[in-house]
Amino acid sequence: EADIYQTPRYLVIGTGKKITLECSQTMGHDKMYWYQQDPGMELHLIHYSYGVNSTEKGDLSSESTVSRIRTEHFPLTLESARPSHTSQYLCASSESGKGYGYTFGSGTRLTVV
Amino acid sequence: TQLLEQSPQFLSIQEGENLTVYCNSSSVFSSLQWYRQEPGEGPVLLVTVVTGGEVKKLKRLTFQFGDARKDSSLHITAAQPGDTGLYLCAGPRTTDSWGKLQFGAGTQVVVTP
Numbered sequence: 001e002a003d004i005y006q007t008p009r010y011l012v013i014g015t016g017k018k019i020t021l022e023c024s025q026t027m028g029h030d031k032m033y034w035y036q037q038d039p040g041m042e043l044h045l046i047h048y049s050y051g052v053n054s055t056e057k058g059d060l061s062s063e064s065t066v067s068r069i070r071t072e073h074f075p076l077t078l079e080s081a082r083p084s085h086t087s088q089y090l091c092a093s094s095e096s097g098k099g100y101g102y103t104f105g106s107g108t109r110l111t112v113v
Numbered sequence: 114t115q116l117l118e119q120s121p122q123f124l125s126i127q128e129g130e131n132l133t134v135y136c137n138s139s140s141v142f143s144s145l146q147w148y149r150q151e152p153g154e155g156p157v158l159l160v161t162v163v164t165g166g167e168v169k170k171l172k173r174l175t176f177q178f179g180d181a182r183k184d185s186s187l188h189i190t191a192a193q194p195g196d197t198g199l200y201l202c203a204g205p206r207t208t209d210s211w212g213k214l215q216f217g218a219g220t221q222v223v224v225t226p
């Protein structure tokens with residue numbers, strides 16, 4: 001049973017559209033993350049959050065934005081989607097402190113046409 | 114960035130055979146984690162190794178952390194089709210006080226009946 005939920009699972013949209021990828025977790029974890037995953041490439045961190053009202057950009061330059069108004073909710077928004085945004089987006093959460101493993105959602109496969 | 118190099122990139126074997134995948138770095142990690150990702154799903158944490166030289170077993174999977182804590186291996190005995198997936202190693206970045214994880218690119222394992 002998943003403790004972290006991502007919706008939608010698949011999304012095909014046209015260039016220029018605004019989209020929001022949803023991510024919610026029920027574990028009470030303070031830390032949440034958004035990763036981008038492309039075939040044969042390592043996971044790239046695009047956003048992370050240490051807690052409510054705390055968000056930071058990750059390593060990979062991204063035109064997306066995130067918010068953390070509630071502990072359990074960490075949505076990612078693309079104001080104007082482009083074909084270069086086509087990718088798999090993974091949301092994850094973890095307990096505070098070092099060395100804890102991540103719990104990942106099932107991901108959103110985004111295709112921008 | 115502390116790079117984690119995984120090898121091989123792809124491995125195809127028949128059911129019943131053994132396999133080993135590797136995760137190497139030039140940097141020391143305080144711990145390493147292994148995840149398995151099945152098609153269409155997010156990665157799932159398999160194990161965390163913490164002590165240099167540590168060996169952990171999870172049914173038919175054996176994980177080893179190198180003495181110098183720069184490398185790790187995953188050995189699967191008598192592989193089954195259910196072992197098919199992308200195996201990722203990850204370790205906390207020592208330059209990051211919050212312990213964000215650095216991921217390798219993964220080894221794609223395919224076990225055919």
